[in-house]
Amino acid sequence: MKAPIIQPANPARPYGVGLAYRYSFHDEAVKYEDEIDIMEISTEDYIIRERRINSDPNEALLRDALDRWSCVAHGISLSIGSVQDLNEHYMSGSKRFLEEYGIDVFSEHLAFHEIDGKDLTMFLCMPFEEIAVQWVKQNYYAVRRQLGRPFALENVTYFFPAPHSSLDEADFLRRVTEETDCTLLLDITNVFNNANNHNYDPYEFLDRLPLERVSQMHLAGGFQQPDGKWEDSHSHPVMDGVWPLYEEVLKRSPAEIVIVERDSRFNPFEEVLDDVRKARELFYQYRPSVPEGDGPIYLDETPIEVPKTTPLAPEFAGLRSYQRALMGRITDSGFRERYQQNPPEALKEFGLTEEKWVNSLCDIDLNILGRLQDSWDYIDNENQEIAGEYEQNEWAAWADILQSEGKSV
Ligand SMILES: [Fe+2]
Ligand SMILES: [Fe+2]
Structure with a gap:
């Protein structure tokens, strides 16, 4: 089936280069306000209660960010590829967040990482198979229906492609864009990482992508493991090899939103900002003014009827x-x-x-699987410790209440 005809109707059009917003650098970012066009807000920071309470309890930082910059939203917990029912808590939280703060543009990851409540917190790529395209299509339209808008899907860095797949990643991405009206958030660093880690030419990969559907880009920096594989850690400046790929996609796609992602090592902030400056310079070289029309972000709210199916089909x-x-x-x-x-x-x-x-x-590959198992054991252990600590705090708070009421504990 061909993608439905897209009717662009974008009133507020985020345009330019910015940062994945983190509370910890809010004050620093304000100092350089004019050098940042866009902030990409993590939806989880505002729909997961503990995260919000710990970092921005009154949402004062978020409101300030919305006042200063054009904002887009990026989610991480959807696991659109998991063959199971959607997480309704996440869906309703995301919808409420987007509507309450008037954020139009949303993106998520083309991956799976959570099954039956167990979340790896590391993306696994979908098996590159036609049946996986069909599942993603069902879920994409289910999410689109709930959010009331199309959204962008991001390519992820993957540890391994499912062996013996009948398609490859470029075919898979192309098929998803043929079957849905999604746009692509092309993470250029992920293209670089995957090409290096899985031995293919990133430029040939780009040649085979529907670049005309790329609406957003990500840039990030990682580091190389002793075995030469690139780690997608968002902890370092964007690697040298990523920049020419970025320029190539700037030339060949209509993307109007570019986000530099950094999750740690924010100091010196100038180092983070240097990546934004470099990305911005190239962006405005190829995009000196906002093109006519509605741009590549399609905010068509017309519901598209795609037959629903169930994970048990x-x-x-x-x-x-x-x-x-x-x-x-x-x-x-x-x-x-x-x-x-x-x-x-x-x-x-x-x-x-x-x-x-x-x-x-x-x-x-057993070595890769072993690494994932070790990571999971570590995360699981940490989660149990956090849960234990949470429980202790809850008991302590309860004991305080009882004591204040003069009851024994
Ligand atoms: Fe992402
Ligand atoms: Fe990304």
């Missing part, structure tokens, strides 16, 4: 079982042991019997 059974079994291999030590003893028997627990998916799962 038989056509998605293979993909669904594959995702669950993969998550089991990463997060469940008991399952890892059973899998080591007898892979086919263990996979039957997840109903994974189809040869194609079994082979794909069994042939994942």
Whole structure:
């Protein structure tokens, strides 16, 4: 099916280069207000209660940011590729956030990372298969319906492509844009990382993308592991090899929003700002003025009817079982042991019997899988400690209340 005809109607048009907004550098950013066109707000910072309370309890910083800069929103928890029902809490929180603060432009990641409440907090790429395109299409339109607007999907840095996939990443991205009216948030650093980490030419990759659908770009800096693989850490200046790719996409796409992402090492702030300055200089070299028309961000609110299906539909059974079994291999030590003893028997627990998916799962690089398992064990341990601490604090607060009421504890 071809994508529906897009009717652009964008009243407030974010245009230029900015930063992924973080509370910690708010005051610094204000000093350089005129050098930053856009702030990209993390929706999670305002829909996850603990995060908001800890950092911006009255939303005073957010309101100030909205006053100063053109703002767009970026989510991280959707897991659009997971073959399961959408997280309604996340969906309603995102919708409320966008509407309450009048933010039109939204983006999320083309990936899966959460199954049955277990969140890896690391993106896994979708298997590059037509059935995965079809699942993403269903979920994209379900989210679009709820948010009342189209949104952009971002390519992620991935640890491994699912072995024996029938498409590759460029085909997969192109198919998703053919099947939906999404635009692409092309993370240029992720293109650079994946090309280097999985040995392909990033320029040939760009040649095969529908660059006319790129509405936004990300730039970030990471570091190289001892084995030469690039880590997408958002902790360093944008790498030298990323800039020519950025320039190439500036030349060949209509993208009007560029965001520099930095998640740590904010000091000196000038170092972060240097990336914005460089990106901005190139941006205005190719985009000296806002082009006529409505730009590449489509805010058409016309609902598009796409037949709904469910995660339990038989056509998605293979993909669904594959995702669950993969998550089991990463997060469940008991399952890892059973899998080591007898892979086919263990996979039957997840109903994974189809040869194609079994082979794909069994042939994942064991070193990479080991790294993911170690990361998960670490995260899981930390989460348990945080949960324990939270519980202790809750008990302490409860004890204070009882004591203040003169009751014994
Ligand atoms: Fe992102
Ligand atoms: Fe990104």
